[in-house]
Amino acid sequence: MQIPFFEHTIKSLHSLISDERASLSSVAGMIRHDPGLYLNLIQGLCLASGKCEAKTALQAISLLGAQGVERQIIQHDILLNEEHMQLWCYSVLAGELAVLINNKAGIEDEEVVYFSASLPIIGMLIMLIEKLPYKKVYELLLMLPIEDRVFVEQKLFQTSHIELLTKNFSAAAVYMDLINFINAVISAEGSKRPVIEEPGKLSLAYETFQLFYLMDTAGAGARAVLFPSVVEAQEKFRELCKRYFLIAESEVEELLAEALERLNAVSKLYNVEEAAMYCTASAEEIKQTAMQFLTKSPELNAGLERIRAAVCEEKNVLICGERGTGKRLLAAALYYQGDNPRRLNPYVTFHCDTSEDLLERDLFGSRSGYHNLQKHKGALEFANGGTILLKDIDRMPEHLLDRIIEIYSSGKFFKSGDKAPQKLDIRFILTSKYDLTEIASEGSSLRRLLDCLSPEAIRIPPLRERRQDIEFIADSIISKYRLNLNEEALRLGLQEYYEKEAFPGNLKDLKKLLFYIAAKHRLKS
The missing domain is CATH 1.10.8 (Helicase, Ruva Protein; domain 3)
Known part of the structure; x- marks a missing residue:
């Protein structure tokens, strides 16, 4: 089947191919900005040769030649105009973020990671052709992660962009393995199955595992840039960067900013900078709701009043509750409440569910040269004088919990490798999906931390227990x-x-x- 191309990329690419001085690498560089054309070239080679070996645009056009690329463009008549600019911006942002993360993680060739991040968009392009009413809803669905997008699509169209991608895709093994992995993780009904065990770094499945999470992470980053008020996307991008690619949380904002700069540069290349700027600017107009945590439950309201008073008295806070109950929202609401004496001071969120080595460096920082580390400002230093939110505190290793106890008790902390301490004045908000006051065993580091911080605790009930809200x-x-x-x-x-x-x-x-x-x-x- 024919997969749509973007009109503005094809127009610029046609001009470049007509220039005899243009190199194949410059042509390949432009092709990756149009995922439909990219796939069309690779699949065309598969059909022509009976082999699916080319995994980059450069490999494809080296075999087809510039004239072969031009023939494919001329023969193609399904083009998307600037009405679909948001879809193109999403694709470019996801691709550029994948490249930026790959620069740090070293997963695969730059073109491979760019195209891998574009696979969900190719599925959405196929949906536009197979299900014509899809054009009414795709902009709405871009705000959702893949699994939720699949859930909505299945209910409306009895298929999904992932299902159609799987049926209509043939390419090099690296991409086919990735699509099979997507189907293994995301069910046809739109639920995300947990990956029970991460494959070993020397196994054949490890690259596929990394490409999947690179695609997922880049998608969250694209949503964070296009829809700044979708705080969940920013949080997910931060969490996945840290958990799977060992990227410090302090570096995440730089990645998002650089991806936006790259989108602006790419849009100028195709003379669509005004339309692209409209996409990012209009996304920022999405209404920001007040940072409040409200309830109609008398019991929960009593608990909220208690911890709001604790914040005014500069006490630490523990928030427990199932995933998705609003722990992050409540933590932010506590920080932003008008009578919080630390409201104008720093507020830092920190994910505890990641590798032990990164946890230590990212939380405490490090001095230059220590164990070949670069100088790194840790989350505690960023939050000094203010508040730090430690998410999933139960996931933190015991020796790091002990170090927090020591720091809080002494009011001083050392960067990794430092000999001179720094003063620490900080308030902690801890979160967990478990009731830590019940599960923290006597004598454990977690119990000692709770005894040391003496946090005011609150449990947020799940929605099924507070339907009035x-x-x-x-x-x-x-x-x-x-x-x-x-x-x-x-x-x-x-x-x-x-x-x-x-x-x-x-x-x-x-x-x-x-x-x-x-x-x-x-x-x-």
Whole structure:
């Protein structure tokens, strides 16, 4: 089948090919900015030779020649104009972020990681051809991670961009292995299965494993740039960069900023900088909701009043609750409350569920030359004078918990390799999906940390235990993402979902349900 190309990339590429002085590498460099053309060239070679060996555009055009590329362009008649600019911007951002991460992690050839990050977009391009009404909803679905996108697509179209990608894709083994891995992790119904065991670094599956998480991470980063108010995407990008590629949290903002700069440079190359700037600027107009954590539950309200008072008194806080109950939101709301004496001082979030070596360097910092490390400013130093949120504190190794106890007790901390201590004045917010006051065994480092910090603790119940809150939480999601679900008939229908759905993933499940209803409404309108 024919996969759409982007009109502006084809126009510029045609001009370049017509220039006899143009090198094959410069042509290949432009081809990667059009995922449909990239796949078309590689699949064309597969059909012509019966072998799928070319995995880069440079390899493909070395075999086809510039004139062969031009023939494919001329024969192709499905072109997307600037109305689809957001889809193109997403593809470029994901590709550039994959390259930037690859520069640090050294996974594969630059072209391979760029194209790997573009695979979900190719699936969406196929959906545009196979399911014509898809054009009404794809911009909405770009805000969602792959698994939630699949969930909505399956309900609306009885297929998904991943399923159609799998059916219509033939290319080099590196890409076929990646697509098989995507299908192994993301179910046809749109749930994400956990990878039980990471393959060994010397195994054949390790590169596929890394490419999958590179694709997933780059997608989260693209959403973070295009939709700045989607805080979950920024948090997910930060978490995945750290967990799978050992990139310090302090470096994440630089990656996002550089990716945006690269998008601006690429858009100038194709004379679409104004349209691309409109995509990023209009995304920033998405309404920011107030940083508040509200409830109608008298019991939860009493707990909130207690920890708000604790923050005013500069006490530490422990927030427990299942995944997706709003622990991050509550932590931010506590920091931003008007009577927090540290509100104008730094606020740093820190993910504890990652490799031990990176945890130590990223939290405490390091001096230059220590164990061949570069000088690195740790999260504690960034947060000094303010507040640090330690997410999933139960995942932190015991010896690092002991070090936090020592630091908090003495009011001083050492960077790794430093001999001179620095003063520390910091307040801690700890989160965990477990009730740490119950599971922290006597004598354990976690129990000693809780005894040392004496945090004011609160448990956030799951949505199924506070259904009275679901409607106004849903209203804030509808407003934030401009889902246009305000008609009376729609709201009555939503009430039934609020009363009956189990929401095992809590806010994540509520959000994808609302996106499904919004997309369904768009198709009918």
